[in-house]
Amino acid sequence: MTETLRTASASTGPALVTEVPGPKSRELHSRKTAAVPRGIGSALPIYIDHAEGPWLVDVDGNRFLDLGCGAGVNMVGHHQQSIIDAAAAQLNRVTHTLFGITPYEGYVRLAERLSEKTPGSHAKKTMFVNSGAEAVENAVKVARAYTGRRAVASLDHGFHGRTNLTLAMNHRAVPYATGFGPFAPDIHRVPNSYPFRDGLTGRQAADRTIAYLEERVGSADLAALVVEPIQGEGGFIVPAEGYLPALQEWTNRNGVVLVADEIQCGLGRTGTWFASDLFGVVPDVVLTAKQIAAGLPLAGVTGRAEIMDAAATGGLGGTFGGNPVSIAAAHAVLDLLEDEEQFAAARRIGNTLTDGLRRIAEHHPVIGDVRGHGAMIAFELTRPGTTQPLPGSAAAISEHAARRGVVLITAGSDGNVIRFLPTLDVTDDLLEYALTVIDDALNRHD
Template sequence: DGPWITDVDGNRLLDLGSGIGVTTLGHTHPEVVAAAKAQLDLLSHTLFTVTPYENYVRLAERLGEHTPGSHAKKTFFVNSGAEAVENAVKIARAHTGRRVVAALDHAFHGRTNLTMAMNHRAAPYATGFGPLAADIQRVPNSYPFRDGLSGARAAARTIEYLEQRIGAADLAAIIAEPIQGEGGFVVPAPDYLTALQDWATEHGVVFIADEIQSGLGRTGTWFASELFGLVPDLVLTAKGIADGLPLAGITGRAEIMDSALPGGLGGTFSGNPVSIAAAHAVLDVLETGEPFAEAARIERALLTGLRELARDYASIGDIRGHGAMIAFELTEPGSTTPLAGLASKIAAAAAAQGILLLTAGSYSNVIRFLPSLAVTDAQIEVALGVIGDALAEYARA
């Protein structure tokens, strides 16, 4: 219920992970539940490509209205974020006739055969599961806390890798999370993403924004791309799109989306009517504007509290994020040397006190907050107090 989970013993837990960013509006949101229940009484499943239905079309239209840019768009629905990534790659390759896909350092795009080759970390996502998919290249990202580069300089470094190690003639797509999720909520320096997009457009490369974790109100905007002035060619949504039901979408420029042959894109459960109905309810709530204000409130509460903790504990090396997508990175005081063990200790201590936290980061040294927008400032204050107690026990001041 809302930000709460009750376990089999009756313990009430404050969930600040939301199923890794899925239940953005809260667990069992009444409007979402009502929409899904009503749809079950009408139609539980039909394959859209055989017997299409209006709600699918209308949801595609609504995503086209809210994703960045005023260009003509089309949308295709699938079941999960990784499936959205895979189909975006297929579409980009079909459109360009090229084969190579560039992913950024510290990225995470899924656990399927293709997406695990796109992730920054091999363990645990790819270890023992090879061989990996070919024609995936990873290039440097913008990580201001660690590289100290401006957006322009970081983009120049990335572009140099793209040009020298891949070559634009073979590059089908660049895929980027505007704010990296599993990588530790890495927020790129200003102008980094737009510089990459400009280069991609100049060279006929499809720019894909993986907004699976950062989209649909999570960062206080419809999509995190808006925070950076980014207008991607393809935008990927999942997680919060149906507030707990399986659904994902690929929304993109119509001329790019039309590149696949008829029947080339599809799936038995892609765009399931019940999930589609839930997604309409989510968009109804988002269109009121209230969730964006709640995300901004949560950002203020978390940043204020974390900065106070950072004054007492030098192990908090960096605090970053937007909206209800905030994290802090733990390092040796005065350095960028990761403190991976401390993050897991804090998460364990918080769980023992009924606070569910998520760790993240390529070095496993980040605590990330992905609360539902139903969490209150008072609940955040309690959670920060528990984190402070853990820091007092395990960290050096």
């Protein structure tokens, strides 16, 4: 195993010239501890100087393979020249003007493009804000305005942001919500579909969710059901077949707005434009962020025209929402995604990771489940032969990988999931190297 690691590192893999973290990163981390609130943690205290393609280079000159890409943000690769050129050109024209006062064409054209790409052929409208959490907040606003109802439901193991409203919608309170209450009222968390743990069919899981909604919330009071088609922070939980269509049928029948939070799983990440497409679902509202502008702050709320028009004139907006530079970057991202090669790359990555992780699982029974679609794959660590999670176990794998030059990020409500969110330009050779590192980590920590 050691020889394999050395060979990979010397040829196609990461290049480490100091210990990890190196002396410059440690010095910066000391400054960060003194200057930045402790609530903003650093899972891997390696301080990045520059990046390109699938690579991150830290201030000590260490080169890391980035399989997290900023929690999925830099999906099309770091330092994509077409995106840089688009943003730079816009910087030379107009850096900012408030769209609600003096609008601009780029915003309108991006709204048109998202209306075309999101699921369904119905009339749609789109607004832009700065972050995923803002997108969730605005989806809730328009759903309440449209239905005249107050209650909102989200699924167990879901994650929707760090604002007061979204903290109430999240499954996991620690550490995200600790000490920050009271929280927004009329928010309900309901059972999800978690096939690995619950063993239910999609119909059975949907019946359980719907029974909870009808008995504990009441459909007459429910404005919106917010779902991640594939749950991100919760551990890349893929619902059982038929689960989401059954929820859509129920929401349609009961006048409830179905909101698909595609902030992490949308825009090509799963090998399709939107993860909802994988399940045959046409949500009423679709949320995009993360990948949409390759690192510049932008998020979109795209919904049925009649729902989006429910808010009064002036009821939606914000100073920086849809900033022209971010909008220009987003157009460049969508231009890249128009090429089928990007989706093919996502599917290739998913196949390589899934096959490799299943091979590893054959001799590491601590891997209880391998799941996901496209360039959104995860494995869950459990007590061998059971579905019982090993709380916090993913951190040791991530830390070991960092010392071998691979950036992995953890997930799961129990901290027992490693998730892969690589750039789409990562090669199979690099993925195989990362799998070797994971195998080595499991040999040491099983």
